Amino acid sequence: MSEVSFHTFRAGAALAIANPHLQSAVDGATLKFRNDRRRALADLPDVEAMRDHFKAMRAATLANLGEHLEQFERQASAAGAHVHWARDAAEATQIVINIARQHGARLAVKAKSMTSEEIHLNAALDEAGIAPVETDLGEWIVQLAAESPAHIVVPALHKTRQQVAELFTREVGRPLSADDIPALTEEARRALRQKFLAAEIGISGANLGVAETGSIVLVTNEGNGRMVSSVPPVHVAIMGIEKVCPTWDDAAVWLELLARSSTGQPLSVYTTAITGPARESDADGPRVLHIVLYDGGRGGILGTGYEEVLQCIRCGACLNHCPVYQEIAGQTYGHAYSGPIGAVLVPLLHGLEQYEALPHASSLCGACLEVCPARIDLPRMLLDLRAEEVTRGIIGPPEQAVEKSAAWLLGQRRLFGLLTDAGRIFQRPLVGKDGLRVPRRLNPAQERRLPTLAPRSFHALWDELAAEAETAPAATPPRKAARKSSRGRMAALIGASALPLAVLWHLLRRRGRKER
Amino acid sequence: MTSAKRVAIMVTCMVDQVMPEVGVAAVRLLRRAGYTVEFPAEQTCCGQPFFNSGFRAQAADLAKRSLDIFEPYDAVVLPGGSCAAMIRKEYPHLLERWPGGVARAEALAARTYELSEFLVHVAGWQPAPAAGAPRVTYHDSCHMNRLLGLGAESRALLSAAGCAIVEMHESDRCCGFGGVFSIRIPEVSNAMTQEKVRRADATGAEVLVSADPGCLMQMRGFAHQTGMRLAHLAVLLEELTR
Numbered sequence: 001m002s003e004v005s006f007h008t009f010r011a012g013a014a015l016a017i018a019n020p021h022l023q024s025a026v027d028g029a030t031l032k033f034r035n036d037r038r039r040a041l042a043d044l045p046d047v048e049a050m051r052d053h054f055k056a057m058r059a060a061t062l063a064n065l066g067e068h069l070e071q072f073e074r075q076a077s078a079a080g081a082h083v084h085w086a087r088d089a090a091e092a093t094q095i096v097i098n099i100a101r102q103h104g105a106r107l108a109v110k111a112k113s114m115t116s117e118e119i120h121l122n123a124a125l126d127e128a129g130i131a132p133v134e135t136d137l138g139e140w141i142v143q144l145a146a147e148s149p150a151h152i153v154v155p156a157l158h159k160t161r162q163q164v165a166e167l168f169t170r171e172v173g174r175p176l177s178a179d180d181i182p183a184l185t186e187e188a189r190r191a192l193r194q195k196f197l198a199a200e201i202g203i204s205g206a207n208l209g210v211a212e213t214g215s216i217v218l219v220t221n222e223g224n225g226r227m228v229s230s231v232p233p234v235h236v237a238i239m240g241i242e243k244v245c246p247t248w249d250d251a252a253v254w255l256e257l258l259a260r261s262s263t264g265q266p267l268s269v270y271t272t273a274i275t276g277p278a279r280e281s282d283a284d285g286p287r288v289l290h291i292v293l294y295d296g297g298r299g300g301i302l303g304t305g306y307e308e309v310l311q312c313i314r315c316g317a318c319l320n321h322c323p324v325y326q327e328i329a330g331q332t333y334g335h336a337y338s339g340p341i342g343a344v345l346v347p348l349l350h351g352l353e354q355y356e357a358l359p360h361a362s363s364l365c366g367a368c369l370e371v372c373p374a375r376i377d378l379p380r381m382l383l384d385l386r387a388e389e390v391t392r393g394i395i396g397p398p399e400q401a402v403e404k405s406a407a408w409l410l411g412q413r414r415l416f417g418l419l420t421d422a423g424r425i426f427q428r429p430l431v432g433k434d435g436l437r438v439p440r441r442l443n444p445a446q447e448r449r450l451p452t453l454a455p456r457s458f459h460a461l462w463d464e465l466a467a468e469a470e471t472a473p474a475a476t477p478p479r480k481a482a483r484k485s486s487r488g489r490m491a492a493l494i495g496a497s498a499l500p501l502a503v504l505w506h507l508l509r510r511r512g513r514k515e516r
Numbered sequence: 517m518t519s520a521k522r523v524a525i526m527v528t529c530m531v532d533q534v535m536p537e538v539g540v541a542a543v544r545l546l547r548r549a550g551y552t553v554e555f556p557a558e559q560t561c562c563g564q565p566f567f568n569s570g571f572r573a574q575a576a577d578l579a580k581r582s583l584d585i586f587e588p589y590d591a592v593v594l595p596g597g598s599c600a601a602m603i604r605k606e607y608p609h610l611l612e613r614w615p616g617g618v619a620r621a622e623a624l625a626a627r628t629y630e631l632s633e634f635l636v637h638v639a640g641w642q643p644a645p646a647a648g649a650p651r652v653t654y655h656d657s658c659h660m661n662r663l664l665g666l667g668a669e670s671r672a673l674l675s676a677a678g679c680a681i682v683e684m685h686e687s688d689r690c691c692g693f694g695g696v697f698s699i700r701i702p703e704v705s706n707a708m709t710q711e712k713v714r715r716a717d718a719t720g721a722e723v724l725v726s727a728d729p730g731c732l733m734q735m736r737g738f739a740h741q742t743g744m745r746l747a748h749l750a751v752l753l754e755e756l757t758r
């Protein structure tokens with residue numbers, strides 16, 4: 001049973017495409033991000049060189065990840081933080097729950113953290129009797145709606161203002177107008193402020209961790225990250241092991257590319273560096289800081305052909321530029337990581353069998369590679385994952401048979417010519433002036449007109465075209481010339497053998513709709 | 517090149533079967549540019565559909581076949597950016613495990629050209645301005661644009677032939693085809709194509725031009741919703757330079 005099969009993915013996509021609110025919200029937001037990113041990068045003197053440098057730095061860090069992580073642990077511990085290592089989601093959530101229990105926590109405020117989404121921390125906290133409250137506005141909206149994030153940077157990007165007003169109205173029990181944005185934010189601020197003050201523990205992610213000083217860096221635009229990490233007496237930060245950065249010089253490049261690629265800002269509004277818990281002399285701040293270094297399958301990607309994917313800094317540029325993502329938004333991907341990065345990363349972290357459709361959720365247009373600050377070659381990895389699905393038999397026998405017979409047939413020029421000529425004859429009753437007519441189940445989008453085989457192939461036209469070279473260039477294409485009838489009869493005879501292929505083709509089309 | 521004025525055309529399987537007029541136009545343009553065009557009749561498919569759906573062994577077999585067929589020629593020209601990109605960018609590593617494969621693939625890649633690229637950079641051909649040339653908008657197909665870095669060539673040829681080019685919003689946005697993608701996830705593919713065609717139509721251009729048969733076939737599925745004509749670059753240029 002696949003989490004995201006072709007069936008579930010297509011069904012989810014169809015819903016998203018048919019949802020006008022989602023369409024207008026996603027179109028507007030992603031377009032704004034694309035424009036802002038372009039402008040923000042144009043301000044840099046040599047952004048291409050900077051990206052090359054950044055990629056090299058990320059690759060070098062991953063090549064020696066163990067060393068950098070150990071240095072990070074040493075420095076963070078020296079600064080007074082408690083460092084934990086979690087192999088999988090169960091370990092990570094248990095560590096957080098134990099810390100919360102130790103401090104008698106009933107309420108946890110959270111800053112946006114994709115890693116905590118990845119380990120389903122909220123559900124685990126709920127079960128342990130600790131109420132998690134998201135304090136990033138977008139995450140909070142998604143939490144109120146009981147949904148999962150639709151974007152790795154902007155979780156509620158798929159919601160319109162009206163939908164947000166409805167959710168807030170329900171939460172505060174008073175009607176709120178969608179047109180009064182200041183009132184909406186004020187309402188959110190009031191509700192969240194109380195939570196900040198009441199919470200015994202603050203939980204955040206970490207955009208990166210700087211090994212030379214053992215610091216973690218949080219990037220937010222609402223300041224909620226700063227509140228989460230400074231108001232409650234205990235702060236727990238969960239960081240994927242790939243987010244370690246050797247030096248502050250490296251971090252400067254990282255932060256600049258992150259903000260510009262992500263939201264088109266020169267720097268995010270709040271960039272918070274945290275080195276250890278509050279000192280004795282500090283007036284406020286958490287007295288206890290825990291850092292959970294989370295593997296969750298990342299270690300297993302190291303040293304494979306997919307290692308490059310760990311260079312990702314979750315800027316979201318690949319989502320904003322992906323034409324597939326723009327049509328369907330994030331929830332269709334069935335995981336907190338969506339878009340091109342999700343399509344590669346999720347099957348690697350959780351199993352290709354579980355997420356068989358994701359490597360196919362791309363037209364391989366290459367927009368993601370073009371904009372990725374680390375130039376991660378996501379299209380190459382999508383292709384590699386597809387090839388793995390074939391060799392590991394995740395793509396089933398019917399499709400394998402279709403593809404293999406088609407490829408074999410294309411290696412037999414004469415037979416291919418005869419079969420396609422037969423197709424020209426057999427398609428005739430099905431060809432209307434609006435293209436090939438097939439039953440609705442074979443062309444669910446009836447507004448799409450299907451292509452037909454041309455009356456004559458280029459191969460059949462070549463002799464006349466070759467003769468044309470000797471005379472003056474003809475003004476009309478030689479396509480109206482008479483069909484060679486012997487060839488037509490021959491083709492009709494052979495045509496019957498096209499039937500098995502047609503049946504297999506039909507199976508391939510049906511597979512996507514089958515409940516699995 | 518030993519005899520610079522002789523080229524082989526690889527029409528691609530889609531042009532062969534679905535839109536042969538593109539191949540016809542490409543051949544005529546190459547002749548007008550002063551070349552003798554050969555058509556190696558054994559050709560079928562470059563293997564890209566199989567490469568893109570993960571069937572690497574099958575793609576490699578078709579790649580080897582294409583190597584055998586096209587190696588004897590000094591230059592190979594394709595009226596399709598995506599297939600040209602397949603030969604240029606994918607063959608060398610696809611044939612990595614085949615003894616001698618990389619060297620042979622790289623040698624062929626170095627002699628393989630997309631049509632507009634060949635006309636502009638190798639032939640140095642320029643169409644004369646035609647009276648009554650239409651207002652056009654040009655779709656930058658993904659592999660041609662991002663893998664081969666081509667697009668300015670098509671526009672230069674269209675302008676020289678007298679066309680006014682009206683750019684659409686994000687001309688480099690994918691048309692939604694993606695080969696096997698359009699079969700596996702048709703809902704999304706179709707939605708992408710409709711968006712693309714809408715944006716092209718919004719320019720008010722008379723003709724939506726693409727240099728890629730795949731994109732053209734996909735967009736034609738929805739073009740009836742507009743009044744635009746959809747034409748391959750070669751077909752339009754051929755008409756304008758008669």
Ligand code: SF4
Nearest residue numbers: 312313315316318372
């Ligand atoms: S893959 Fe690249 S573009 Fe996508 S989120 Fe990661 S860093 Fe950003």
